Amino acid sequence: MQKKSYTLIEIAEFLSAPLHGEKKCLIEGLATIQNAGPKKISFIDNPRYRKYLAATKAAAVIISPALLEECTTNAIVTENPYLAYAKLAQLFSYKQNTKRGIHPSAIIGKHCDIAASASIAPHAVIGDYVTVGENAVIGAGCVVGEHVSIGKNTFIYSNVSIYHHVKIGERVIIHSQAVIGSDGFGIAKDQEGWNKIPQLGGVIIEDDVEIGAGTTIDRGAIEDTWIKQGVKLDNQIQIGHNVIIGKHTVIAGCTGIAGSTTIGEYCMIGGGTGIGGHLNIVDHVSLTGMAMVTRSLDKPGVYSSGTGLQTNEAWRKSAVRFRQLDTFAERLNKLEKRLNQGDNS
């Protein structure tokens, strides 16, 4: 799917990084260092791939200065090869054939303000009072509720559902099947059962946010749920009502965050993590995968929970003992006491 080709000097200039090698060498795509063919460029970031450098068939590699000596092919040298790879991938990425304008099969509400350069794909359904900014793309089958605003250059993939009163910033990316603005899980009990609490708030998605496939973000109960600038959310994440996520925090897939929790800036949250409601997590907290968070965290750092993997046979024993831990503690206390008292009868 990578069609275009570039000379090595074009690439080096695009990356603002020095080229060691043949300027006119033609590059037709990116590849991994171990599998690269002769017209590909590769990179080394993770040190465990260094062993492939000597024998690579890549036409060129992006490497750190330390590796230049052992490189036998053309090299582009930079302190951060991973970031350079991220930028270079933009050159070779596939551009979808998105047509400007509103497809005739799309249904558009009243009082909408849709930029002429925006693209509304087939079978999209747009409610009343919706604004769509310049160059924004709304994918096929998307449904956008009333009073929604979508900023410039935002790209929404197919079959996304956006409820009413949601504000989406610029350069936001929303992947397929995501839901923005569904009702928060608010219920109140009476004698018979549960009463639904209508969710009066909305959702704010700031600029440069990315939202993964199948991720759901509930609207606020009274005030808004709020995803701040530059937040990156992976697939199948659940964000409860009135959650606030600080700038540049990244969250891996399958994580769930219960209502009214606030998460700071530059946090890194591993996949499958569960975070309880009404908690406050400060900036620069990292959580390893599948962490269970039931209290607020007021210090930056890396946190974890769970038990490591064992064979099922060994694990069954550990699991039984876990339930006995409190009696172990008592027995330890008693032993120490007896030994301290010289009582060994």
Added chain:
Amino acid sequence: MQKKSYTLIEIAEFLSAPLHGEKKCLIEGLATIQNAGPKKISFIDNPRYRKYLAATKAAAVIISPALLEECTTNAIVTENPYLAYAKLAQLFSYKQNTKRGIHPSAIIGKHCDIAASASIAPHAVIGDYVTVGENAVIGAGCVVGEHVSIGKNTFIYSNVSIYHHVKIGERVIIHSQAVIGSDGFGIAKDQEGWNKIPQLGGVIIEDDVEIGAGTTIDRGAIEDTWIKQGVKLDNQIQIGHNVIIGKHTVIAGCTGIAGSTTIGEYCMIGGGTGIGGHLNIVDHVSLTGMAMVTRSLDKPGVYSSGTGLQTNEAWRKSAVRFRQLDTFAERLNKLEKRLNQGDNS
């Protein structure tokens, strides 16, 4: 998004609760006690918000009798402020502009019985032999399979997929991207690999059930999967084939329930919980978030599993020790024996 306004006496009468204060005071919306502006009404349920009562700018608050003395603004007094808030939120909730009738872009199958007061939104696709009750709403982009019945006043949001032979009751709410009636995960092995077992059952969703965004409910293998009256399901829940969930049970997001498990009435299941297959859980069981349930529960009560959060450094040590627990137990036994025998050589 809250447009309408009401006088305080109108609100007090709507809630059947006494008003202490100015009858004609005009209320334009609900707000949190700490952020309320001068035309808003608020409430206090959680005692940790009591501290905001003295200084609130709200025009009125809904409070319990115990707080009346320290209230400096208009007050509506009730024993259950949270329930009163739930009811009041209905007054201020945004009413979507759903049009009665079938949108011309919707595709309707043969032999359908769709009430004149029902709404079938743009690009919905309805299969043959479908019945839709009075005032029911089927959102844009929904796909409804053959032989499905949808009860009166049921509201289905956009892009929901309902397979064939599903029965949905009255006043049910189904949020976007939910899937009802997909095949259960039934496979049988032969020498080469796995054979799919066709799933012959359907799904029954009783009255007053709410189903969250992205939640999936599989059809039964032979008999039906069955969600009973008043059950509330949050987002991204997975319900396996032939699961039965008892009346008024509530389940928080990201929970998965494996096939053929029966859950009782009035259970409360925390988010991210996993429940194994072929289990039986009695009425009035609560599970804390991320609980792992691998056995039936025959007594009501609160159950939990997992380990609490630690710094990664401390957790690594705990995790290593967890795997040594069985040897710890043996060592404890040995120590106690030696001490009891007076053997300290």
Added chain:
Amino acid sequence: MQKKSYTLIEIAEFLSAPLHGEKKCLIEGLATIQNAGPKKISFIDNPRYRKYLAATKAAAVIISPALLEECTTNAIVTENPYLAYAKLAQLFSYKQNTKRGIHPSAIIGKHCDIAASASIAPHAVIGDYVTVGENAVIGAGCVVGEHVSIGKNTFIYSNVSIYHHVKIGERVIIHSQAVIGSDGFGIAKDQEGWNKIPQLGGVIIEDDVEIGAGTTIDRGAIEDTWIKQGVKLDNQIQIGHNVIIGKHTVIAGCTGIAGSTTIGEYCMIGGGTGIGGHLNIVDHVSLTGMAMVTRSLDKPGVYSSGTGLQTNEAWRKSAVRFRQLDTFAERLNKLEKRLNQGDNS
């Protein structure tokens, strides 16, 4: 929903298994052994259902030879009753009314090659350069990106989203709301925040794969994400970029697999499992539900993690002690040392 009827001898011949009983007995459907009515056929596989055999009202049962003696009704005898049930269920399964050809409301791109026997349902949107094989079905509201190929007899349910450059084999089943080919979660940090890394790879889904409702499979970063022949994925599974899953592996719902992990053949992965990135898991590994996998597994076998369920009261004590485990180990060491040294002062 089971309409057709068969004689017992027709069923026995279909299953290539001997019939003990009345050849012309008419069977109208499958049922569970405990609930079967007089025109139904049932089966016993799980020994805990054997107790229902004597009193069953089923017209016939599929049983193993060992149970024939205690069977009081017609019997079809086979060594693998569960596999026989799986095959028989095909006879009674409901056939949806899928119409050949392209529905007039579907939008088809340029340069597509769609077999005449294929079915493209209402409101589906097909991009440019898409090929669809013989008898393949693309459900209502599906969106298929550019340069996608879909093999013969593949069935895609409603509202599925497939991005560009995805290859799907023959006899594949994809359930509603699944997403194939969304961007992998690739980001690189600079001074200000996170840069998106365009995902240049695609996705390969081989023959006979089944993909559950709401499951998401990301496209590769550079090379392809790859789901091999006969893999069965349940609902709401998340597959990260460049994951490779070996033949005939089955994965239960709500499992997440992080990027670049390779899983072997014939693995069985329980629901709610989390598997970290860049790991390698060999063939024939089983993981129990909610397992947390943070290291490669180079030996077949059954693996587990987590703690068993306790009452909340007991669990709170265990959880506190878990955090003290490392000090317990030290205290045990000290006690043993003292006892060995005869030091009990």
